[in-house]
Amino acid sequence: MPGPEGGPAPATSGRRSCMASTPSTPSAPPVPSAPSAADPAPPVLEVRDLAKLYPLTRGALVKRQTGAVRAVDTVSFDLRRGETLGVVGESGCGKSTLARLLVGLERPTAGSIRYRGEDIARLSGRALRAVHRNIQMVFQDPYTSLNPRMTVGDIVGEPYEIHPEAAPKGDRRRAVQELLDVVGLNPEHINRYPHQFSGGQRQRIGIARGLALRPEVIVADEPVSALDVSVQAQVVNLLERLQDEFGLAYVFIAHDLSVVRHISDRVAVMYLGRFAETGTGPEIYDHPTHPYTQALLSAVPVPDPEAREGRTRILLPGDVPSPADPPTGCRFRTRCWRAEARCAAEAPALAVPTALTGGAAHPSACHFAEERAAV
Ligand SMILES: Nc1ncnc2c1ncn2[C@@H]1O[C@H](COP(=O)(O)OP(=O)(O)OP(=O)(O)O)[C@@H](O)[C@H]1O
Ligand code: SF4
Ligand SMILES: [Mg+2]
Numbered sequence: 143m144p145g146p147e148g149g150p151a152p153a154t155s156g157r158r159s160c161m162a163s164t165p166s167t168p169s170a171p172p173v174p175s176a177p178s179a180a181d182p183a184p185p186v187l188e189v190r191d192l193a194k195l196y197p198l199t200r201g202a203l204v205k206r207q208t209g210a211v212r213a214v215d216t217v218s219f220d221l222r223r224g225e226t227l228g229v230v231g232e233s234g235c236g237k238s239t240l241a242r243l244l245v246g247l248e249r250p251t252a253g254s255i256r257y258r259g260e261d262i263a264r265l266s267g268r269a270l271r272a273v274h275r276n277i278q279m280v281f282q283d284p285y286t287s288l289n290p291r292m293t294v295g296d297i298v299g300e301p302y303e304i305h306p307e308a309a310p311k312g313d314r315r316r317a318v319q320e321l322l323d324v325v326g327l328n329p330e331h332i333n334r335y336p337h338q339f340s341g342g343q344r345q346r347i348g349i350a351r352g353l354a355l356r357p358e359v360i361v362a363d364e365p366v367s368a369l370d371v372s373v374q375a376q377v378v379n380l381l382e383r384l385q386d387e388f389g390l391a392y393v394f395i396a397h398d399l400s401v402v403r404h405i406s407d408r409v410a411v412m413y414l415g416r417f418a419e420t421g422t423g424p425e426i427y428d429h430p431t432h433p434y435t436q437a438l439l440s441a442v443p444v445p446d447p448e449a450r451e452g453r454t455r456i457l458l459p460g461d462v463p464s465p466a467d468p469p470t471g472c473r474f475r476t477r478c479w480r481a482e483a484r485c486a487a488e489a490p491a492l493a494v495p496t497a498l499t500g501g502a503a504h505p506s507a508c509h510f511a512e513e514r515a516a517v
Contacts, residue, residue: 192243194240227394230410238395245278245361270503282368284345325353411438431502471487491507
């Protein structure tokens, strides 16, 4: 199937693993990804100690800052060409804020985001726009993220208004039709409106728009959450095909560990603005060591009745605390059944626990990280 003209070259080496880490304090050293033997090239994206604080203010005339919502708090990870990092966590844990930071819709409060070595948090104006051409977003809800008054052609071609160099005016219609074809839509439907498409087709339109500038990285913020289960698989399969075809790197965000399982090379479990545990799929799903990951996995639906009977559901008490006033020490301690006095006094670093071996030896931000088969 043809790609967007001049688009990224097809990936040649298939999936590779990426590293993801979050030091528990801003001063903790980042955990860089080890270059794999198959791909010694530096990561496409290097995120270090990334933080976004939204100030809380009081006063009508004279505004006084009374605190801050720590939406994303010292998150670090690397992403290599052709990889997928799945980011999972409950509502309000900072997933969308992280996504907006990565694509430049928000400026970080602290930390760096390096795209091919260049710190985009320090760029502005034309230089920033040029870099952000390479990092595009696919939004959660295909029903609200597409302007109902614009044709599909205008929606998919909209990025060319900001980056006219990507497709000269005379070529745009053809470029958009190619994109529609690439995502499995009929190029003849270029003049239709979003309401004339199903949910899955609308998300394909959003994906085509995300591909228009031939990015290297796509940040997909819950791209299938609003879709029926049967359609979810089609969209995930499409994203996988596009990844293989164009060597795209994905940050794929979801609420649910089962959604990212199939597509992710590595998974980062997020809680209250930080990564709690990171690892490859088998490490996270078969050898989870952080109590939060274990609780999330215990809630994942299991089709096999025998396996379902043998497992224990871990019910977490209470709600996620406010990111404006996170618990001291370990942020998960107010809901953790394993919490001890040390957990309130000392924030656990995201590091590989020295006592753990095999699949359990991966980064976990828990003082008492321990393997517990959840599914
Ligand atoms: N512009 C803002 N101003 C103040 N607080 C904000 C802002 N945007 C997000 N927040 C807060 O930051 C925290 C993280 O929000 P975010 O939308 O990133 O979470 P999320 O993980 O994407 O949640 P969901 O799964 O519901 O989409 C929340 O407490 C939210 O209320
Ligand atoms: S550090 Fe303590 S509170 Fe935090 S996850 Fe581990 S056991 Fe639970
Ligand atoms: Mg969100």
